[in-house]
Amino acid sequence: MTEVLLARARAGDDRAFQELVEPYRRELHLHCYRLLGSLTDAEDMLQEALLAAWRGLADFEGRASIRTWLYRIATNRCLNAIRDGARRIPPSPVPPFPPPEPTRRSETTWLQPYPDALLDRVPDQGPGPETRYALQESVELAFMAGLQRLPPRQAATLVLRDVLGYSAAEVAGMLDTTETAVKGALQRARATLDRSLSTGHRVAAGSSQEQELSRRFAAAFVARDLEGLLGLLTDDVWLAMPPAPHEYHGPAAVASFLRASGAWRGQRRLLLVPTRANRQPAYGCYHAEPGEQVGRPAGIMVLTIVGAGIGGMTRFLDNRLFDRFGLPSLARTGEYAPSRPA
CATH class of the missing domain: 3.10.450.50 (Nuclear Transport Factor 2; Chain: A,)
Structure with missing residues (x-):
């Protein structure tokens, strides 16, 4: 069925393309949110990634699955947006009263929440052998804030490896780098993120x-x-x-x-x-x-x-x-x- 849809999409059938990518739309949206930290930017970046996929169908050689190919496009679109300063940084609001001196000042002011109603629609792919974080852990605000403080390629490597379960070889292909570089980036990202996350007992969602x-x-x-x-x-x-x-x-x-x-x-x-x-x-x-x-x-x-x-x-x-x-x-x-x- 996928091959038939792919052939039709390559022939210019946009309905076939939509049917081809629809099973992955919601998880790709969540992926963009993890990398960008912004619900608003994730919506824009998903549309850009799908447009790039439509235009680049001729370059898809079938060496990886459609899902992996789409993740590669979405990941690199997000990294390009961060590098080019395309992420929207909202202006800091003026407090309506004199606030006490803060303990610290955050640089990740673009962080936005993600509705559970959208999370409920993300297909459960099941934890793979390479995953380190369950869905609840990988969307909590502390985790999201920690991701935003990582260098972008480290954040992307950690998400692809520890959240989505892609192998080091697959991530190297997505990021156009080597497995050695992936392993080094992952090690540094894990160490930094682990220091920023609470060690307290995590309460089950909805308990x-x-x-x-x-x-x-x-x-x-x-x-x-x-x-x-x-x-x-x-x-x-x-x-x-x-x-x-x-x-x-x-x-x-x-x-x-x-x-x-x-x-x-x-x-x-x-x-x-x-x-x-x-x-x-x-x-x-x-x-x-x-x-x-x-x-x-x-x-x-x-x-x-x-x-x-x-x-x-x-x-x-x-x-x-x-x-x-x-x-x-x-x-x-x-x-x-x-x-x-x-």
Whole structure:
């Protein structure tokens, strides 16, 4: 069947081409997201990669599978975009209040969340003998942030080898390099990434423990119960707010920011609408002005749960993402309760 479709596509049948690549579209989109860290850029790069594949059908010699050929094109398109500065770096927002001095400033301000609704549509290829990370691990925000801090070719090598399970020889062919270079890049990427990832116990996505912690977080956050919220955090908790570069690490630093944020919020009510991102519990945040019955978008909060506590909070300040998550443009007070599972 593949050979028939390939022959028709080479003859100029665009419908045959679409049928040929459709089984791989969603996983290629996720691949572009891993390399670029941006949902928006991944959508653009997927279209560029498929267009390049359509135009380059005559060069496909069949030595590798269609899937591997498409991954080669998508990987190199992403690397070219990063090299050429084509990745869109959003401007840093101006804080609406004087924030406390951050613990550090992040350079990966382009990071965006990935809706679980899209992850659910990615075909399960099953872990290969070369894989090191399961799907949940390889899309979590800490992993994604770690990838963005790697040199691009190291990140691509790690994803192709440890996430997708391609052999060193296959990756060398995709990146036009040698197996020795692949092994060296992979070793360096693993060492760097391992240092940036938490060693705490990873909670299963959707587990009762995850749901209970996210429920308690939502209840404390909405009630402005700072002490209750701090009691849920791990000792090495962090707070990040892309595309703002500010990061706060440790309970004291996080608490100082939450106090300043709470003072600015004043009498505005905070509403949380549950969703999921990167196989992690998440909430659409809304601010309701005093006396108003609806809340307006105020970012998407993604929780990183480690062991028996919340190890990270990432609040994405780009409200244009609400549409991608199927979140309402307005949230009515009383309609969403913090006790709903995330």
